[in-house]
Amino acid sequence: MTASENGQYIWTHELATLHLLKEKAIYLAKENTLLLADTHFGKAAHFRKAGIPVPENIHLEDFARIHQLLGSTGASNVIFLGDLFHSDANESWYTLLEFIELHPNIRFQLVLGNHDILPGNIYENSPLEMHSSGLKLGNLLLSHEPQPSLGMDTLNICGHIHPGIVIKKNSKQRIRLPAFYYKNNSLIMPAFGQFTGLFSMDVKSAESIMVTTPERVIPIKLNNKVG
Template sequence: MNITNSKINFHETELHLLKEKAVWAPAHKAIFIADLHFGKAAHFRKSGIPIPEPIHSQDLLNLEFLINQYHPQTVYFLGDLFHSDWNGQWEVLNVFLGQFEQVNFHLVLGNHDILPTMIYDHSTFEIHDKPLEVGNLILSHEPLEEISINRLNLCGHIHPGIRLVGKARQSIRLSCFFYSPNQLILPAFGAFTGLAMMKPKADDQIFGITKEKVIPILS
């Protein structure tokens, strides 16, 4: 495995880590995204918490940018696409994605993807309830504990973040890509999500995400 700036080469599979919190794999013409949590604002409103719906608008704009920029054949969502119970934003998401007729959308189900099977059957997505292999990549929502030595697990669920501390005790929290041997945990794509601060070990690599670029922090 070779790392150069924001690119990983894993057994000849090239993965570009994007500041939009996604991964682009040119050989597969595929984009990988984790933890969109679309519809979460409406879910909170149903519980009496006044979260405005436009909080998700930037997520759709970012997704549209990625599709127009990279022209993928396939977009893989690594779980927690939609936040729990059905609400009207599910239709908003499907109508939005339906305009990209040249793209195939796949969903590897996560713990928040709990909509009835019938709803998924009539959606834009091809659904996978088990880890999915794409070349030498294994796609899952939660990080896999056992991974073959020649496979790389792309996953989400954790919402990884890193806290950087300056000399004057100032600090900043960033979303990040978290690489450990045979596993790459993607940041949460959705804007309405939290961060889990990661504690890297000696063999881990962290790629912090700013508005301008992805930056290797530890190697």
């Protein structure tokens, strides 16, 4: 389990070796695949429709980060682990399609999440490959929500919860950081989208926790040992 020069953290599990990226993504080197969870594209427009002023460029920055990750990893496959799009169709959906079309050599797949509620024909007419339930990838089970009752021969990678960890800087200051949270053979990814909240997780019950900062991924607990 080692950190690398570009701020990623190479996390070795019995069933897989994962590159945990500071951009809140996972790179699977063997499969040349990039995993992203909870982008929630379209959420800004959804809020604006409700009269809440939120700038659209927050999503454009997320697209730019994906583009940068495709360049830095050389990934040929992107799998979104649910909540790709936040709600009803709006102009952000067409921005997403344009982004996909700008990368014709990349395979884009979506494991449906609870916010992926667009009509079926919209998905069918998109370049996305759809998976209504978990997607098996060797020893990995990719899903939106954590899967119960997993066998020891399966590592579940999922999203949905938007895990965060509260860290005390001193007696008066606390910060919350997005985190990769591992427990019971499930690795829960931090939400990729910037326009998402954080759910504070219990550090004591976790087996491993790796927090993300703009500079790097930092392990604060590994195999039940606090670092």
